[in-house]
Amino acid sequence: MNMGRFCCSKGFVLTTRTPFAYLGAQSCRSVRTFQSSCIQLQAKDWKKELDELGEAFAEARVEIEDARESAETVYFKDDYEAAAEMVADVQEMYSNLLETMPAEEAGRLKREQDPKMAQLAEEMQQLKELLH
Incomplete structure (x- = not known):
């Protein structure tokens, strides 16, 4: 046998x-x-998805910084919209990843990534205040 x-x-x-x-x-x-x-x-190796999330987070931070630098210029609104779209994509990617992971791994990911997601939301709120 x-x-x-x-x-x-x-x-x-x-x-x-x-x-x-x-x-x-x-x-x-x-x-x-x-x-x-x-x-x-x-x-199911989560490394690829986590790497993609990290890259998207970094890109969102760059978009936010670009928008911040263009404050009080004619380009700000477009840069703000690009940053908002990228942040929304990152948040959606993060939510989808949490939903598909086993509970233990999702809990670990939340502990590691929730502060970063809160940081993105706070930075977008600051940009929104500059928009008005």
Whole structure:
């Protein structure tokens, strides 16, 4: 018999001969189902999405700075709108990422990123005050 080995989210290696009672709350109807879910957990690497969020955040900060520098010029309104659009995109990207992540990872992301998102909102509020 070919003994398949799977790495599960609990950090131990399971084989096709591992009793399902040992899996505890992770009970599955079949090894195939369990294997699929473990593979999906491993396959979903959040690094790409987090990198994209970081890049978008940096771009939004640049747009905000451009708008701030163009205050009291004819270009301010256009720069403000570009910054507002970019900030909205970042906030949407962040919300979507939180919704798709497992709860534990989403909680960690919120602790790390909520201050940055609040910073963007505050900077946009300051720009909005310059607009009027």
